[in-house]
Each structure stands twice: as C-alpha cells, then as structure tokens.
Amino acid sequence: MGSWTRPSCKCCTSRPVQPLVALELSEDINMETKRWLMFRIQAEKTAGGAELMVHPGEDDDGNMLLVSASRHVLLRTAEVLGLYKLYKDGSMISFSYRDRRNFENSAERQFIVLRTLENIKAVDEKYIPGYPTKSLYPGEAIFNRLQKTKLLHAFYPLHHEEMLNELESHWYSHRKLTLQPIDSICRYYGGSIAMYFSFLEFFTCSLAPMAIFGTMVFALSMGTVDKCILFSVFNIIWSTVIMELWKRHSFVLAYTWGTLQMNSQFEEPRMGYKGPMGTNPITHRRQPYYPTWKRKVKIWLVSVPVLCLFLAFSLYGMFIFLRLEAWVKALYSENEDCWGCMLYIPGILHTLCITALNVCYKEIAEVLTEWENHRLESSFQNHLTVKVLVFRFVNCFSALFYISFYLQDLELLRKKLASLLILTQIINQFIETLLPYFYKTLIGKETGLKNCAVENAPEIDKIKPQGQKTTFPGMFDEYMELFVQFGYVSLFSCIYPLSAILIILNNITEIRTDALKLCHLFRKPFISPAANIGVWQTAFETIGFLSVITNCLLISISPQVKEYCAENNVTSNSVLIWAIGVEHALLAIKIILAFVIPDIPQWVKLKIDRVEYQSLQALKHKLFEEGKGFGGEVEEKEGWQGGITWPDSADSSLHASNRQLNLL
Numbered sequence: 228m229g230s231w232t233r234p235s236c237k238c239c240t241s242r243p244v245q246p247l248v249a250l251e252l253s254e255d256i257n258m259e260t261k262r263w264l265m266f267r268i269q270a271e272k273t274a275g276g277a278e279l280m281v282h283p284g285e286d287d288d289g290n291m292l293l294v295s296a297s298r299h300v301l302l303r304t305a306e307v308l309g310l311y312k313l314y315k316d317g318s319m320i321s322f323s324y325r326d327r328r329n330f331e332n333s334a335e336r337q338f339i340v341l342r343t344l345e346n347i348k349a350v351d352e353k354y355i356p357g358y359p360t361k362s363l364y365p366g367e368a369i370f371n372r373l374q375k376t377k378l379l380h381a382f383y384p385l386h387h388e389e390m391l392n393e394l395e396s397h398w399y400s401h402r403k404l405t406l407q408p409i410d411s412i413c414r415y416y417g418g419s420i421a422m423y424f425s426f427l428e429f430f431t432c433s434l435a436p437m438a439i440f441g442t443m444v445f446a447l448s449m450g451t452v453d454k455c456i457l458f459s460v461f462n463i464i465w466s467t468v469i470m471e472l473w474k475r476h477s478f479v480l481a482y483t484w485g486t487l488q489m490n491s492q493f494e495e496p497r498m499g500y501k502g503p504m505g506t507n508p509i510t511h512r513r514q515p516y517y518p519t520w521k522r523k524v525k526i527w528l529v530s531v532p533v534l535c536l537f538l539a540f541s542l543y544g545m546f547i548f549l550r551l552e553a554w555v556k557a558l559y560s561e562n563e564d565c566w567g568c569m570l571y572i573p574g575i576l577h578t579l580c581i582t583a584l585n586v587c588y589k590e591i592a593e594v595l596t597e598w599e600n601h602r603l604e605s606s607f608q609n610h611l612t613v614k615v616l617v618f619r620f621v622n623c624f625s626a627l628f629y630i631s632f633y634l635q636d637l638e639l640l641r642k643k644l645a646s647l648l649i650l651t652q653i654i655n656q657f658i659e660t661l662l663p664y665f666y667k668t669l670i671g672k673e674t675g676l677k678n679c680a681v682e683n684a685p686e687i688d689k690i691k692p693q694g695q696k697t698t699f700p701g702m703f704d705e706y707m708e709l710f711v712q713f714g715y716v717s718l719f720s721c722i723y724p725l726s727a728i729l730i731i732l733n734n735i736t737e738i739r740t741d742a743l744k745l746c747h748l749f750r751k752p753f754i755s756p757a758a759n760i761g762v763w764q765t766a767f768e769t770i771g772f773l774s775v776i777t778n779c780l781l782i783s784i785s786p787q788v789k790e791y792c793a794e795n796n797v798t799s800n801s802v803l804i805w806a807i808g809v810e811h812a813l814l815a816i817k818i819i820l821a822f823v824i825p826d827i828p829q830w831v832k833l834k835i836d837r838v839e840y841q842s843l844q845a846l847k848h849k850l851f852e853e854g855k856g857f858g859g860e861v862e863e864k865e866g867w868q869g870g871i872t873w874p875d876s877a878d879s880s881l882h883a884s885n886r887q888l889n890l891l
Contacts, residue, residue, distance in 0.1 A: 374498055462717060
C-alpha cells in the first residue's frame with residue numbers, strides 16, 4: 228500500500244495527515260492516467276499542479292485516490308480565494324496569510340481543496356494520458372474533463388467522525404425542543420445548508436404568533452366577517468414583518484460566517500456546458516462557447532411550450548376534481564346512508580395527482596434546463612427554479628383560486644385547503660420520516676456490525692461506505708415545500724386559521740428528519756458559501772404581495788358580506804371598489820413596513836463601513852509607499868520578495884483591496 232506524498236512545506240511534514248476528499252476513478256482506469264493525476268495533484272503550481280497531498284488508496288493499482296492539504300497550503304489558498312475570517316478585533320475581513328496569527332482558524336478545508344482541484348488546468352497535454360482518443364485543450368479544467376469522460380466516477384468530501392457525532396448530539400439526537408446549532412452546521416456543512424436550516428427554524432418560530440392569534444380569533448364571539456377582516460390584516464402585517472426580519476437575520480448570519488463580503492470570482496463553465504472551443508474575452512482562457520440565441524430559441528420554442536402543456540394537464544386535473552366533487556355531493560345527498568368520508572375522496576385523489584405532477588415536471592424541468600446548455604451553474608439553477616416555481620404555484624394553488632373567486636364556495640375552499648395541508652404533510656412525513664427510520668434501524672444494524680469488524684482495518688475500508696451513499700440532491704425540494712406552506716398560510720389562512728398549527732407540527736419533525744437524512748442517507752456535500760436564500764427571497768415576498776389581494780377578495784365574496792349588501796342595497800360594484808380601496812391601503816402599509824425596517828442591522832453596517840474606510844486608507848498608504856519606492860527611498864523588508872510591505876494591521880484589514888489592485 229502506498230503512502231501520502233510529501234507536503235511542499237517542510238514544517239508540515241511531521242503533522243498527521245487527515246484525508247479530506249476522496250476520488251473514485253472508473254473500475255478499469257488506466258494506471259498511467261492515475262499516476263498522471265497524482266502527479267498533477269501534488270506538483271508545484273509553477274508546474275501546473277495544485278501542491279496538495281495525495282494517497283493512492285488501498286493499493287497502487289486501485290481506482291481510488293485520497294486528497295489532503297498541508298496547513299500552509301490551506302492558508303495561502305484561503306487568501307487567494309478571498310475568504311473572510313474573524314480578526315482579533317472582532318471584524319470580519321479578508322484573510323491574510325502574512326497576518327494569519329491574528330485570524331480565527333479556517334474551517335473551510337474541503338471547500339479550499341475543491342476549488343484548488345477545479346483550478347488544475349491542462350498545460351501542454353493534447354489528450355488524457357492513457358486515453359489518446361480523449362483530447363484536452365490548453366487551459367481546460369482537468370477534473371471537469373475527467374467527469375465528462377466518465378473516468379472520474381465520484382468526487383466527494385469525507386466525514387470527520389468526531390465532529391459529526393458532536394453535531395448530531397446537539398442537533399437531532401436529543402429529545403428536547405431546543406434551537407439548532409446553526410453555527411456548527413455552517414462550519415461542518417457550509418453556508419447554503421446552514422442558511423436553509425436557519426430559515427426553516429425562523430419560519431417555524433414565526434408561525435407561533437399566527438397560530439396563537441388564529442386560535443384566539445377562531446374562539447372569539449364575533450361575526451365571521453369581523454374575524455376574517457381582523458385575521459387578514461394581521462396576516463398581511465405578519466407576512467411583511469417576518470420576511471423583513473429574516474432579511475436582517477440573514478445579513479447577520481452572512482456577516483458572522485464571512486460570506487456577506489466575499490469577492491465574487493469569475494465563474495468557470497459548468498461541467499455540463501457544451502460547445503465549440505473559444506477564448507473568453509475577460510479571462511483569455513480557452514473555454515467552450517455556445518451562442519446565446521440558440522439557448523433562447525430552445526427556451527421559447529421548447530421549454531415554454533412544455534411548461535404550458537403541463538400547466539394544461541394541471542388545470543384539466545382540477546376540472547376533473549371539481550366534476551367528481553359535484554358528483555359525490557349529489558350522490559351523498561340522494562343516499563344519506565353512505566359513509567360521510569366519501570366526501571373527501573375527490574380531494575384526496577386530486578392531492579395525489581398534484582403530488583405526482585410535481586415530481587414528474589421537476590424531472591422534466593431538470594432535463595430541459597440541462598438541454599438548454601447554460602454556461603454558469605448559477606444561471607442553470609435560476610432557470611430551473613423559475614420553471615418549477617411557476618408550475619408548482621399553478622399546480623398547487625389553481626384549484627384554490629378557482630374555488631375562491633369563480634365558484635365562490637368558501638366551505639369547499641376550507642375543506643380543500645385542509646385536505647391539501649393534512650394529506651400533503653402525511654405523504655411528506657412518510658417519505659422523510661419513516662424511510663430514514665427504517666434505513667437507520669434495519670440497514671444501520673448491518674453497518675454497526677461491519678464497523679465492529681473494521682475497527683482496526685485500513686482507513687480505506689471506512690471511507691468506501693461513504694462513497695456508496697446517494698449523492699446529496701441539494702435543498703431545492705425543501706425550499707419548495709416551505710414556499711408552498713407559506714402560500715397556504717398567507718393566501719388562504721383567513722378561511723382556515725388552524726393551518727399555521729398544522730405547519731408548525733410538521734416543521735418540528737421536518738427539522739429532525741432533514742438533519743437525519745443529511746447526516747446518514749447522503750454523501751457529505753461540499754461546502755457552498757451563501758449570503759442569503761437567493762431567488763427564494765423574491766418568491767416569498769411575491770407571495771406576500773399576492774396575499775393582500777386574495778385576503779381582500781375573500782372577505783368581499785364571503786356570504787356575510789353578501790347578506791349585508793342585500794339588506795342595505797349595496798351593489799356588487801360598490802363592494803368591489805371597497806375591496807380595491809382596502810387592498811391599496813394594505814399594500815401601502817406593507818410597503819411602509821418594508822421601508823421602515825432596514826435590511827441591514829446598524830451594527831453590521833458600521834462594521835462594514837469601518838473596514839471599507841480602513842481599506843481605503845491602507846490602499847492610499849500602499850500607493851504612497853510604492854511611489855517612494857520607485858525613487859529608491861523605501862527598502863523591502865526581509866522575507867518579503869517582489870513587493871513593498873506596510874504595517875500588518877493595515878495589511879490584514881484590507882487585503883481585499885490589495886488583491887484587486889494586484890489583479891489589475
């Protein structure tokens with residue numbers, strides 16, 4: 228069995244090596260390819276390498292590689308990537324290798340290794356060694372090419388058992404209902420996953436006032452119209468305040484995690500991006516190129532029609548549900564001896580149809596978005612999210628809108644909303660709770676026996692089971708579930724005030740099941756920094772604005788309002804004008820609340836402004852010293868070659884500006 232390659236820094240040679248990332252090559256990989264890949268991983272950057280440490284796996288002829296990095300390589304790369312870390316004075320500033328003693332230790336080791344491996348480019352290779360038919364072009368990312376050609380089967384970070392066990396003990400293993408260890412989740416799984424769990428916790432806690440107020444309104448001895456008006460006004464204020472408070476909270480989290488001010492890098496083309504080779508006009512690198520007009524043609528002539536086709540299926544299913552509902556009601560009225568539960572059969576069948584269409588269209592949307600050939604991963608995710616959001620909104624809410632504003636049957640709306648909430652949550656809990664439970668109890672027993680047998684086995688035997696797990700699918704479905712919940716509770720909760728209670732009960736379980744799946748069912752995902760929840764913030768805010776319109780219209784069409792209008796000779800046009808006036812007034816209140824509540828807390832803004840001011844002062848000082856240096860009046864400090872130095876405090880505070888200046 229081979230050993231780890233020696234680190235480039237001699238002072239790191241004596242340190243114990245912990246494998247950070249595992250590479251699984253194809254079973255029939257050519258050994259020449261494996262040796263070439265090992266050389267490029269451990270070679271110096273001047274020779275086109277990554278200066279990482281690599282291990283040949285179980286044996287030199289196997290198909291696995293383990294990758295690690297020395298401490299100094301990690302620190303230098305953290306500086307190049309512009310990671311923000313906590314400085315000794317409490318500020319979050321760009322990490323500086325020269326001033327590393329004054330920074331908190333870096334926890335993004337696997338993220339740094341990932342970015343380093345992704346930046347290994349072909350130098351003078353015309354093809355992948357061992358495979359003359361698999362060509363390479365100068366500047367092509369080697370790991371992307373290996374994945375495209377199926378020579379690299381899997382590529383994943385490895386768990387740290389002690390950290391994982393400690394995280395589990397504070398996250399979901401205990402029975403107490405305590406807040407989640409969000410900062411620990413961020414350190415272990417990254418900002419994007421920690422941001423989701425923080426939003427899930429925030430949204431669930433924010434439903435408590437809605438649930439309490441809804442129960443109180445439901446129990447009050449007042450008219451139905453007064454209850455609806457009171458609850459609708461509270462609903463609108465609630466949906467505005469919680470989203471504004473979440474923005475403030477997400478800014479605090481992003482600042483604390485060092486992702487709020489991270490300098491954006493030029494994104495590399497995503498792995499699935501295809502096209503003839505061209506030169507990037509910004510980076511001057513050889514990259515694939517695909518004309519934008521071709522992508523737009525695919526979107527408008529194929530993706531949009533397919534979306535419209537599935538929307539038609541959804542609407543057709545809704546009309547079938549309404550006809551079945553009417554037929555069941557008529558049958559029950561003629562045969563009162565029938566079971567009353569048959570009245571819920573149409574709603575149950577329609578809910579199952581909605582769930583099936585959601586799953587089916589998401590799969591097709593992923594295929595279509597991949598076929599559109601988006602260059603950047605961010606663009607791919609945005610187009611996929613918009614496609615699925617539009618369909619999911621129509622599929623989940625069209626029947627409720629039709630019942631509300633066309634049939635104006637509020638009793639049917641209440642029953643339909645209850646069936647959607649209850650049945651959907653039962654299906655989700657079955658998938659997300661029972662399946663992980665069976666996995667952990669049944670399959671986990673076999674794993675426990677194997678762990679006893681390999682207690683003293685080579686490290687590779689403990690790593691292989693991690694690669695056999697399913698690839699982590701991301702948080703898309705979880706955000707979508709919260710989006711639908713938010714729609715139910717904000718758009719129609721004045722008709723069914725108990726919806727907030729049902730969602731709270733569901734989400735308390737959701738937190739633990741999502742954590743269990745993440746820790747045991749899937750491979751550990753690579754850390755992905757996040758400053759907010761991205762496009763989902765806009766989606767939730769859009770639902771908040773729509774809630775103003777729906778709540779006002781629901782009040783105007785209620786039977787009590789119609790009865791009042793008939794008794795007082797109030798025309799329907801007057802009611803519509805009144806509803807529009809109230810809707811505009813509530814929208815104004817919503818906009819004023821959003822304006823009054825600042826997005827960034829004042830203390831965070833002050834810290835950012837202070838760092839930017841220090842950055843400007845340090846940059847001025849650097850330019851002044853360089854000007855003197857050109858005249859021969861400034862000497863370079865010993866140990867720093869090729870540049871002028873200045874005080875460490877200024878250097879550490881404003882490394883971001885200096886790095887941008889060096890790029891120029």
